Amino acid sequence: MSREKPPMSDIAIRARHVSKVFGQSRVLDEVEFELRRGEVMCLAGENGCGKSTLIKIINGVYKPEPGVEFTFGDETLTTISPLEARSRGIHVIWQDLALFPHLSVAENIVFDDYVAKPWRPISYKEALRQSREIIQQFGLTLDPTARVEDLSIAHRQLVAICRVLRAGASIIFMDEPTASLTYKEVQSLLAITRTLADKGISIVLVSHRLAEVLEVCQRVTVLRNGQLVGTYPTVGMTQARLSTLMTGMELELTPRTNAWKGAxxxxxxxxxxxxxxxxxxxxxxxxxxxxxxxxxxxxxxxxxxxxxxxxxxxxxxxxxxxxxxxxxxxxxxxxxxxxxxxxxxxxxxxxxxxxxxxxxxxxxxxxxxxxxxxxxxxxxxxxxxxxxxxxxxxxxxxxxxxxxxxxxxxxxxxxxxxxxxxxxxxxxxxxxxxxxxxxxxxxxxxxxxxxxxxxxxxxxxxxxxxxxxxxxxxxxxxxxxxxxxxxxxxxxxxxxxxxxxx
CATH class of the missing domain: 3.40.50.300 (P-loop containing nucleotide triphosphate hydrolases)
Structure with missing residues (x-):
């Protein structure tokens, strides 16, 4: 059973009646999504269940079917654009990170400042100052002068996080953030998500690595075939139970026992x-x-x-x-x-x-x-x-x-x-x-x-x-x-x- 709904003052965003149709295919059907302030949540489901479509609707990239409601605090909207989403602190870090490899860490972090405003010369000294400020604020380890192409995948993740934080993110969706990381790097990234949550930032992880999900998230929202299965606390949740919720099937989690061995x-x-x-x-x-x-x-x-x-x-x-x-x-x-x-x-x-x-x-x-x-x-x-x-x-x-x-x-x-x-x-x-x-x-x-x-x-x-x-x-x-x-x-x-x- 999912937890009781929190008071509105505790909610970062609530989306209701979210549906999306592409051609003859109904990709989302009356989905509800709710994220609390300072929460780390997992959005789970099989490939093709509608996770990315839901994120793109919340981020303003896709226009949903009529009837949707987006609630921010006491304000309700029936539509949301990419600019509206950004103004409310909604950012997505996709799996490819969308960084500029030939630019420095500092230039990547402050890049949005120069896109959103009329043309003006770039002050590299100011970029360094601003990037160091955000890096130190969240206790991260990054060299702002380094080129992104010379960094490990883990450090590129940190650059992407710093960039959205610099842009004023209060809600961050992370798509498969640990897919290419070592165990130690994964643990470091999970620790960073906890730090961000402690500062009131809401995090949504999209991950197929269920053990990590259960380790760091407070709740998990499960989609299956474009429909909401439910939102559940991770306390007491097992990988086997979560797998069943995602697939609708009981998956056997036992070791292989094959005694036969040939030449x-x-x-x-x-x-x-x-x-x-x-x-x-x-x-x-x-x-x-x-x-x-x-x-x-x-x-x-x-x-x-x-x-x-x-x-x-x-x-x-x-x-x-x-x-x-x-x-x-x-x-x-x-x-x-x-x-x-x-x-x-x-x-x-x-x-x-x-x-x-x-x-x-x-x-x-x-x-x-x-x-x-x-x-x-x-x-x-x-x-x-x-x-x-x-x-x-x-x-x-x-x-x-x-x-x-x-x-x-x-x-x-x-x-x-x-x-x-x-x-x-x-x-x-x-x-x-x-x-x-x-x-x-x-x-x-x-x-x-x-x-x-x-x-x-x-x-x-x-x-x-x-x-x-x-x-x-x-x-x-x-x-x-x-x-x-x-x-x-x-x-x-x-x-x-x-x-x-x-």
Whole structure:
């Protein structure tokens, strides 16, 4: 049950009867949203449930259907524009942060001052003074003279926060703010949100990482299929219960217990690459899902790149089915039936402006040629249709750009392009990043099914729950070396998380 409504003086914003129709699709249906002053709230739901649409309506970007009411204190509005939203302190920090990488921290922080006012020369000295003031006011650690392009993702987050604070933010929506951060950086960001809330600023987090949501938020508002499921206190809420509210399904949260293990498929013996990883040794068997986990920077992705031929190790050996494996490029890896799904879906996993058909077929184009070297559209469509069906991908038209799909369905297409190569070894680098809880469950169902059919799989993730539920063995990396090996079925998720974050 949601809490009783607070007095109006305690409410930062209340939106009632929020509906939105795009064409024949009703994206939001009579949704209510309420945010208190100084509250950290989560807006939760699967991809496509209407979260972004609701934010854009509150931010004035989208115009809702007639009948909506926005309440600020004792004042009620029936419409809100982007300028009106900004004047009332409503700001959104989207996942891409929308910063200017070639400008300094100070210039990014005060940028809005020069956009909103008539043209005037920029005083760099004044920009430094103002940026230092806001940085110190909230106890942050930033060098205002540094270029944004030289900063880590975590520090860029701080720049984006400082910019909206400088612009007078009292309500801040943060879209997936922790998606690319290390554990320590996540904890630091969550601490900052608490500090902002203590100063009376209201924060709304949109995040698929449910453990973080329950750690920092006081309440969670859940949307499903464009409708409000409810607003609930996080006290007493569990990840399993929240997953059920978001999806409408009971998701089984238990470790994988697969006793079957086939012949060795891939062996690494003392594999090292200067400055990245050292003395990595393990054996991956047919039908096994081996987890590689650890904090960001521990060497997980670097090991994957070496196995896939994207980089060359400086020492050590690799063997596939007992034979020496020498890779000069990723093309060699593909010929050896090794596939790698990158963690960077937007830039390395898919070609966003190309069709779903072409993205599905790009790894096997030579096999889809007709005589004289021309591609066969019929073969491409047949290949795509096959994988769309097998991976249960929601696609209205395979000729549309892959960017038209939700995150979960994009990931299925990225997976399809590598399954089309019929690999023996499949490396999955954070395959559910930016994917909601329901889509995650579907993707892991596919992964487990592939392993049950005999495929050897390496699953890379820094989320303890993913490793605990979906791997047969897990290697915990620390500073480029294997720190320990864990059998998830013999431990708890909490114990595994403690080892990862040690």
């Amino acid at each position: 060795p498929m891939l062996e690494l013996d003392g594999l090292s690459r200067d400055g990245e990883f050292e003395d990595i040794s393990f054996t991956l068997h047919r039908g096994e899902i081996l987890g590689l986990t650890g904090l960001l920077g521990a060497g997980r992705t670097e090991i994957a790149h070496a196995i896939f031929g994207m980089t060359r190790p400086t020492s050590g050996e690799m063997r596939k089915e007992g034979k020496p494996l020498k890779l000069r490029s990723n093309r060699d890896a593909v010929r050896q039936k090794i596939a790698y799904l990158s963690e960077d879906r937007l830039h390395l996993g898919l070609v966003q402006n190309q069709s779903i058909n072409m993205n599905s077929a790009v790894t096997v184009l030579p096999s889809l040629e007709r005589p004289r070297g021309f591609l066969s559209p019929g073969r491409i469509k047949a290949l795509t249709a096959r994988w769309i069906e097998q991976l249960k991908t929601k696609v209205s038209d395979a000729e549309l750009a892959v960017s038209s799909l939700s995150g979960g369905n994009q990931q299925r297409i990225a997976l399809a392009k590598w399954l089309a190569t019929e690999p023996d070894v499949l490396i999955l680098d954070c395959p559910t990043i930016g994917v909601d809880v329901g889509a995650k469950a579907g993707i892991f169902d596919i992964i487990r099914s592939l392993a049950d059919q005999g495929m050897a799989i390496i699953l890379i993730s820094d989320e303890a729950g993913e490793i605990w539920m979906n791997t047969d063995r897990a290697l915990v990396l620390r500073d480029g070396r294997i720190a320990t090996e864990i059998i998830p079925a013999d431990t708890t998720e909490e114990a595994l998380e403690a080892v990862i974050n040690a």
